[in-house]
Amino acid sequence: MSVRRLADWSDTRLRRLADEYGTPLYVHDHDRVRENYRRLTGAFPDADVLYAVKANAGRHVLDTLREAGAGAECASAGELKRALDAGFAPEDVHYTPVNPPARDLDYAGDRLAGTDATVTVGSADTLDRLESRGFTGRVLVRVHPGVGAGHSAEVATGADAKFGVPRDRVHGVLADADDRGFDVRGLHAHTGSGLLTASDRDDHRTVVETLAELVAESPVALDRVDVGGGFGVPYRESEPPLDLDAVATATRDALAGLDVELAIEPGRYLVADAGVLLATVNTTKETDGDLLAGVDAGMTTLIRPALYDAYHAVRSLAPDAADRVPVPTSVVGPVCESADVLAEGRDIPRVERGDLLAVGNAGAYGVEMASTYNSRPRPAVVALAGDDERLVRRRETLADLTTHEA
CATH class of the missing domain: 2.40.37.10 (Lyase, Ornithine Decarboxylase; Chain A, domain 1)
Incomplete structure (x- = not known):
């Protein structure tokens, strides 16, 4: 089933768990995590699926998704450590820091140097900071598309200048990274968190189209587009589930004609x-x-x-x-x-x-x-x-x- 409502959980089992372990208590069902992953990969069969670790970084969740075939998208040094310690191979890890503290980059430089891990840079000076720590490996440049959507204004990431390089400066950052010897692979953007409606889907497509235009005009050869995640789930009982196939079709249509690998970063959709x-x-x-x-x-x-x-x-x-x-x-x-x-x-x-x-x-x-x-x-x-x-x-x-x- 494409959505699991609260009424679908077993009352008897939940009461027994509360009696045994006490409350408050979180209960996580890994069969459902695997089911959600299969549905997602069915809609995006050719995409590189990177689990957004910030949604739920528990080792048990990471193990389940790694075994299912997912990679890991990490927003902090702590998430990076959790993913690597859980057995994710460096080539299956994307480190996507936002205004990273020095100690985060110190750790990333130590753990990722000489590996095939990918770092996503959201500002030009992050290149300086990575280079000074000896990392000149795979990088994506994060784009600030100016369009965002999601369940609230606080998570409409694509509209927030905190995230990414302004569109008119992206090509300059790509060229600079290439000149410095970084292995420049592609572009990244994230529309927002909790995308669920047709309007959200339209905004997502606009963001992907922005990435496609930037790739087509790039001064550097690119082979990867990461469209982020944010795929929503219905929290209200009356809300229908996300039309995941429509999102996948819109994404593919926006990238039509480009010879690039698609990456997605689901978090909430897999575990909520x-x-x-x-x-x-x-x-x-x-x-x-x-x-x-x-x-x-x-x-x-x-x-x-x-x-x-x-x-x-x-x-x-x-x-x-x-x-x-x-x-x-x-x-x-x-x-x-x-x-x-x-x-x-x-x-x-x-x-x-x-x-x-x-x-x-x-x-x-x-x-x-x-x-x-x-x-x-x-x-x-x-x-x-x-x-x-x-x-x-x-x-x-x-x-x-x-x-x-x-």
């Missing part, structure tokens, strides 16, 4: 609907508006609702939920912030203290963005593969919070 977050209701409160359900997960566990005003489906896993009357409910966390809200005004069977709630589409940018703000330990993660399950990240303790303090 492969994860749920489980939380226990610890407090209920009647108000003049919604019923408030206070749970043991909050913005430190899943920050997307507070950061992006993002919607995540919420479901009661109480065994008798079907017999309870739905009431407008807001699900709030234990953090001392008014922004600590996971869901507002949802019609949920009336909650009671001790009930278990499931939050959908939590496999991407969930545990990866978790923090210890308010000195709250981060949650555990359980990975599923068929009938097998294992704890792949233990729950942090209060003692863990001060481990790094002198």
Whole structure:
């Protein structure tokens, strides 16, 4: 199936996992990750698929996608280390730093020197910094196309000057990199995150067409175009799934006539609907508006609702939920912030203290963005593969919070 809704998860299994491992708890289903990867490669059979590690950098996820055949796209030295340590070959790794700190480039220079890894540069001075560290290997130049789309303005990357070289300067950077002896391979751009609608698809095609025009007029021979990722998944129950075949067709059409290899960088699409977050209701409160359900997960566990005003489906896993009357409910966390809200005004069977709630589409940018703000330990993660399950990240303790303090 092209989309997995929260209702498709087994209530019985999720309740058992919560009983065994406690809450808050992330549950990641690797069978679904593999299914998503197969669907994606079916739509893009000739593309080099590079998993965007920032979506979920857990070793268990990296192992699953490496074994399936994916490469890795890394935005930081930490992600680069995780990918290489997980066994990704350097030639299957793209390092795509944004305004990289010196220590990141120091690490990349050490690990990537003499390999066939690819570095994507988003500014002219990154070439200086790489060259000074002895790296003159494969590079792509990231383009700022001036067009962006996505689930919110904060992730419409293509429209943000922070990312990439302005279009009118791209050829100069390509020529400069070639003159310095870098192995210049191609261009890169990323429209944004969470592309889902026909309008998003049109913006994506515009970005790819911009890359195609720049390749056709390039002063340096290029053989690779990386169109980024951002392929969306429906977070709301009423939203249809992404028309992935239409995206693939639009991408191929925009590159028609060019003799280049296509690369894509999916992250969310591969892991979002492969994860749920489980939380226990610890407090209920009647108000003049919604019923408030206070749970043991909050913005430190899943920050997307507070950061992006993002919607995540919420479901009661109480065994008798079907017999309870739905009431407008807001699900709030234990953090001392008014922004600590996971869901507002949802019609949920009336909650009671001790009930278990499931939050959908939590496999991407969930545990990866978790923090210890308010000195709250981060949650555990359980990975599923068929009938097998294992704890792949233990729950942090209060003692863990001060481990790094002198």
